[in-house]
Amino acid sequence: xxxxxxxxxxxxxxxxxxxxxxxxxxxxxxxxxxxxxxxxxxxxxxxxxxxxxxxxxxxxxxxxxxxxxxxxxxxxxxxxxxxxxxxxxxxxxxxxxxxxxxxxxxxxxxxxxxxxxxxxxxxxxxxxxxxxxxxxxxxxxxxxxxxxxxxxxxxxxxxxxxxxxxxxxxxxxxxxxxxxxxxxxxxxxxxxxxxxxxxxxxxxxxxxxxxxxxxxxxxxxxxxxxxxxxxxxxxxxxxxxxxxxxxxxxxxxxxxxxxxxxxxxxxxxxxxxxxxxxxxxxxxxxxxxxxxxxxxxxxxxxxxxxx
Numbered sequence: 001x002x003x004x005x006x007x008x009x010x011x012x013x014x015x016x017x018x019x020x021x022x023x024x025x026x027x028x029x030x031x032x033x034x035x036x037x038x039x040x041x042x043x044x045x046x047x048x049x050x051x052x053x054x055x056x057x058x059x060x061x062x063x064x065x066x067x068x069x070x071x072x073x074x075x076x077x078x079x080x081x082x083x084x085x086x087x088x089x090x091x092x093x094x095x096x097x098x099x100x101x102x103x104x105x106x107x108x109x110x111x112x113x114x115x116x117x118x119x120x121x122x123x124x125x126x127x128x129x130x131x132x133x134x135x136x137x138x139x140x141x142x143x144x145x146x147x148x149x150x151x152x153x154x155x156x157x158x159x160x161x162x163x164x165x166x167x168x169x170x171x172x173x174x175x176x177x178x179x180x181x182x183x184x185x186x187x188x189x190x191x192x193x194x195x196x197x198x199x200x201x202x203x204x205x206x207x208x209x210x211x212x213x214x215x216x217x218x219x220x221x222x223x224x225x226x227x228x229x230x231x232x233x234x235x236x237x238x239x240x241x242x243x244x245x246x247x248x249x250x251x252x253x254x255x256x257x258x259x260x261x262x263x264x265x266x267x268x269x270x271x272x273x274x275x276x277x278x279x280x281x282x283x284x285x286x287x288x289x290x291x292x293x294x295x296x297x298x299x300x301x302x303x304x305x306x307x
Contacts, residue, residue, distance in 0.1 A: 008264065011267055012266060012267050012270075016043055019270055022278065023277065038170070041168055041170045042165050042168040043270065045165055045168045045173040045231070046165055046270040048173075048177060048266070049163075049231070049232055049235060049238075050235075050238055050265040050266040050267070050269030050270060051183055052179030052182065052183050052265075053179075053224065053225075053228060053235060053239045053269075054238055054239055054261045054265025055182075057069075057071065057239015058239070058246075058258070058261050059193055059221055060217075060221050061197075062193050062194070062217070063193075063196065063197075063214055064115060066118070067244055067247070067302075068126065068129065068240065069240070070240040071111075071225040072137070072237065073130055073133045073240065075110045075111070075114050075133060075139075076110055076111045076221060076222060077229055078140035078141040078144065079109065079111070079113075080104070080160075080230070081103075081229055081234070083103040083105065083106025084102070084103050084144075084156075084160055085147050085148050085157065086102065086106070086147070087099050088153060089153075096175070100175060103229060107221075107222035107223075107225050108218055110140060112218055115218075118132065127303075141161065144157055160229050160230070161229075162286055162288045162289070163233040163234055163288025163291065164233050164287065165273050165286075168231075173231055175227055178223065179228060182220045182224050182227075183224070185220060186220050186254075186258065189216060190254035190255045190258050191255055192216075194254045195208050195213075196208065196213045233286075234288065235269060235287060235291055236292050237294070237298070237299065238295070239265075240295060241294075241295050241299070242261055242265045242268060246260050246261050268291075272291050273290075276289070
């Protein structure tokens, strides 16, 4: 394996080591149980969430045929939050798996609605797509906030809509492995998603069952977004920044680039989580806040940078 291909895994291993030793409690005092109960689960949660969101972002960009979309800017995450509010109002004591199932269904419907809106937009102006997604997501988020406000559930919406890893412990993050499994499924069907990104007419001419591939992509994107929102909250811009950066250096063949997309997304979220722990040590800044600022700056750069 060439040195360039070893760089991403090596950087990821280094970040895992830094994350394991970063925290208020010192391991030198013999409190090694903190590793297994808190720090390693938190590190795993950051890796799984980052990898899943990056993969979901690149699939979303393929389906929408636009490089400026991802789950948090297309209403997917907001729809998952709306589903969580709805199931909490109807069945407050529902099991976590049931809430996750409802959030996934809501995210699936919300994503399908966004793609239906995108197909009606003129193709000559690609910036209309992310603008439509931001407005669409804002409407869904406002609906969730209104319902939560009427039932005194604003604190829950704040938790779901802001990515936060400080509460992750052993036994409270394991659903994120489902996001990892969905990312692996995306790699299995990577060639089909690459062809689907060429457009419906081209895909059909190449013998691809376009509606089925789109449906599969929607399920993967909605599932990853819902699992992430339920477990650690919404983490913005990962699915936007990472696929675009990887595409600039490695192209857009998903079979070749998807592992790098997943590793880069995992590393980005973990690095921002470490940064959030260090900026105001011993206090923490949520990883969603760090990525919100960083992602917005990179997004503005992408809009103005040369191809």
